[in-house]
Amino acid sequence: xxxxxxxxxxxxxxxxxxxxxxxxxxxxxxxxxxxxxxxxxxxxxxxxxxxxxxxxxxxxxxxxxxxxxxxxxxxxxxxxxxxxxxxxxxxxxxxxxxxxxxxxxxxxxxxxxxxxxxxxxxxxxxxxxxxxxxxxxxxxxxxxxxxxxxxxxxxxxxxxxxxxxxxxxxxxxxxxxxxxxxxxxxxxxxxxxxxxxxxxxxxxxxxxxxxxxxxxxxxxxxxxxxxxxxxxxxxxxxxxxxxxxx
Amino acid sequence: xxxxxxxxxxxxxxxxxxxxxxxxxxxxxxxxxxxxxxxxxxxxxxxxxxxxxxxxxxxxxxxxxxxxxxxxxxxxxxxxxxxxxxxxxxxxxxxxxxxxxxxxxxxxxxxxxxxxxxxxxxxxxxxxxxxxxxxxxxxxxxxxxxxxxxxxxxxxxxxxxxxxxxxxxxxxxxxxxxxxxxxxxxxxxxxxxxxxxxxxxxxxxxxxxxxxxxxxxxxxxxxxxxxxxxxxxxxxxxxxxxxxxxxxxxxxxxxxxxxxxxxxxxxxxxxxxxxxxxxxxxxxxxxxxxxxxxxxxxxxxxxxxxxxxxxxxxxxxxxxxxxxxxxxxxxxxxx
Numbered sequence: 001x002x003x004x005x006x007x008x009x010x011x012x013x014x015x016x017x018x019x020x021x022x023x024x025x026x027x028x029x030x031x032x033x034x035x036x037x038x039x040x041x042x043x044x045x046x047x048x049x050x051x052x053x054x055x056x057x058x059x060x061x062x063x064x065x066x067x068x069x070x071x072x073x074x075x076x077x078x079x080x081x082x083x084x085x086x087x088x089x090x091x092x093x094x095x096x097x098x099x100x101x102x103x104x105x106x107x108x109x110x111x112x113x114x115x116x117x118x119x120x121x122x123x124x125x126x127x128x129x130x131x132x133x134x135x136x137x138x139x140x141x142x143x144x145x146x147x148x149x150x151x152x153x154x155x156x157x158x159x160x161x162x163x164x165x166x167x168x169x170x171x172x173x174x175x176x177x178x179x180x181x182x183x184x185x186x187x188x189x190x191x192x193x194x195x196x197x198x199x200x201x202x203x204x205x206x207x208x209x210x211x212x213x214x215x216x217x218x219x220x221x222x223x224x225x226x227x228x229x230x231x232x233x234x235x236x237x238x239x240x241x242x243x244x245x246x
Numbered sequence: 247x248x249x250x251x252x253x254x255x256x257x258x259x260x261x262x263x264x265x266x267x268x269x270x271x272x273x274x275x276x277x278x279x280x281x282x283x284x285x286x287x288x289x290x291x292x293x294x295x296x297x298x299x300x301x302x303x304x305x306x307x308x309x310x311x312x313x314x315x316x317x318x319x320x321x322x323x324x325x326x327x328x329x330x331x332x333x334x335x336x337x338x339x340x341x342x343x344x345x346x347x348x349x350x351x352x353x354x355x356x357x358x359x360x361x362x363x364x365x366x367x368x369x370x371x372x373x374x375x376x377x378x379x380x381x382x383x384x385x386x387x388x389x390x391x392x393x394x395x396x397x398x399x400x401x402x403x404x405x406x407x408x409x410x411x412x413x414x415x416x417x418x419x420x421x422x423x424x425x426x427x428x429x430x431x432x433x434x435x436x437x438x439x440x441x442x443x444x445x446x447x448x449x450x451x452x453x454x455x456x457x458x459x460x461x462x463x464x465x466x467x468x469x470x471x472x473x474x475x476x477x478x479x480x481x482x483x484x485x486x487x488x489x490x491x492x493x494x495x496x497x498x499x500x501x502x503x504x505x506x507x508x509x510x511x512x513x514x515x516x517x518x519x520x521x522x523x524x525x526x527x528x529x530x531x532x533x534x535x536x537x538x539x540x541x542x543x544x545x546x547x548x549x550x551x552x553x554x555x556x557x558x559x560x561x562x563x564x565x566x567x568x569x570x571x572x573x574x575x576x577x578x579x580x581x
């Protein structure tokens with residue numbers, strides 16, 4: 001199990017605000033890693049930096065031994081990193097099938113899709129995510145749970161090695177959330193490395209073996225969910241200082 | 247799973263069957279009917295006024311359809327589409343009059359120029375979105391108009407008067423009619439095909455969500471520029487034909503009015519339909535022709551009709567028109 005992603009001294013400043021402050025960590029191949037932190041901790045910014053949506057102020061990111069700092073998102077996707085967004089995004093006038101077909105048409109997706117045909121490949125992905133019976137309808141009529149599934153389905157078209165999931169459970173009911181959890185576990189079993197955020201800890205802590213905690217843009221600690229949940233700084237960030245109540 | 251060559255073979259061998267099926271469907275028969283109608287129109291009348299109207303409408307159809315590909319399918323609302331019309335028109339006219347090119351090669355170079363303009367325009371306006379793109383393209387159009395009308399540049403660009411007295415495409419209007427019709431049919435086949443191919447899906451994905459499209463691994467810069475180039479190609483074709491049909495061209499072709507024509511016609515027919523542009527263009531040309539007798543108030547009447555149409559068909563007239571026709575069709579077939 002080698003390292004698939006290596007982040008070194010990554011910093012991002014927006015004017016006077018340091019959203020991500022000197023963060024370093026590694027993700028091993030095939031790992032299932034969580035990233036926690038309260039609102040505004042800089043989780044999404046960190047994702048944006050890895051994915052190339054924003055340029056870091058300083059620091060390096062290496063993926064699969066290659067320096068990917070400063071590459072554009074579509075170049076990064078074609079190297080094998082895919083992501084989903086915190087808000088649901090879809091191509092609203094395309095059918096569900098075409099929504100997925102778009103990423104199958106990227107250079108990286110094409111390599112796989114050309115063996116099967118784009119439509120067949122997209123259908124396979126839909127079957128895996130449980131959307132296949134909705135292939136011909138536009139996403140505007142989908143319930144929120146299916147839209148979350150679609151987010152993941154869209155990212156799978158480009159055949160990612162590393163999947164960045166930004167808050168995959170936000171706004172879901174319990175049952176919907178279960179379905180997504182199952183899907184994510186299935187992907188992990190297929191050998192996709194998964195890096196996932198959440199500010200709601202319940203689902204995330206049950207799923208992942210290793211967690212990184214971030215507070216106010218700074219790296220706090222990493223370890224098993226239990227260790228991290230008992231870390232003093234993490235507890236303070238989530239619950240506030242406890243002296244007066246203990 | 248079938249591999250690539252097998253799928254290709256299936257497609258080729260399956261085409262006759264597919265065509266048979268398509269021609270019996272409502273859409274197919276309507277299309278064939280329209281094409282036959284246009285093909286046989288000169289048999290009804292050889293009056294050059296009516297033929298002229300049809301030729302103009304067909305040229306405008308090509309022009310509006312090219313705008314629809316860019317705006318309706320790729321989401322890049324250009325308010326300076328007349329740039330393509332003008333540049334291609336000027337190049338065609340110049341080559342035709344001063345260099346004695348055959349009209350086909352002159353047209354070819356005109357179209358080529360428009361494609362390059364599409365490349366440049368696409369690159370220049372890459373980062374612009376929505377109203378800013380509209381403003382940017384509008385201003386570039388106005389700049390073109392002023393530059394082509396400049397007095398100091400008269401030896402090169404022919405100033406205010408432009409180029410006139412081009413050799414006629416043919417002495418017979420019927421021949422011109424068929425030439426333009428062939429170009430129109432080719433344009434619509436190609437454009438409709440493009441929207442159904444993978445590249446069409448990518449264009450639509452850029453229209454719906456640029457960030458999402460890039461996150462799916464698509465080089466959106468490349469596809470945006472390709473959209474501008476394809477759109478430029480067909481708008482240029484319309485421009486070349488327009489110049490040859492009018493046998494003259496002047497800087498007035500760059501004025502925003504001609505850019506708005508494309509928008510009016512495409513929107514009238516229905517955005518993101520391609521074939522709606524043809525309907526819109528024919529409606530536009532006929533309406534202007536009918537009310538041309540009321541000289542001063544023709545624009546007023548025309549505008550009122552436009553407002554009424556837009557009030558009752560928010561998505562253009564093509565879809566409701568086709569639905570009504572389909573009802574009649576079903577009744578005729580006794581369904």
